[in-house]
Amino acid sequence: MTTTEADQVTPEAVPAVGQADHEHGVHGYHKQKDEHLKRLRRIEGQIRGLQRMVDEDVYCIDILTQVSASTKALQSFALQLLEEHLRHCVADAAATGEGIDAKVEEATKAIARMMRT
Secondary structure, eight states, X not given: OOOOXXXXXXXXXXXXXXXXXXXXXXXXXXGGHHHHHHHHHHXXXXXXXXXXXXXXXXXXXXXXXXXXXXXXXXXXXXXXXHHHHIIIIIHHHHXXXXXXXXXXXXXXXXXXXXXXX
């Protein structure tokens, strides 16, 4: 699967720290932060392995197999983060009645981005 320039995340597309109103609270992933960081380091290792494979001229199909595994690992991480967002941020907005429409729209857009990949 190829990506177009429109599908790629640019620095402008990612809100800077402090820009969004959801920056002021504890995030849904807070309790699992250490687990998430460990998981991301493992994925980072997979990506470094891909670089090493290319550098060592490994057979292209073997590299593609590893790309698939890395992609699945990132998708799994994204789904976990989305679930935590729904359980924490969206649920809090629903409980307080404040900003629920914005939180649902935000989650819907995140799901749409994930489905494009």
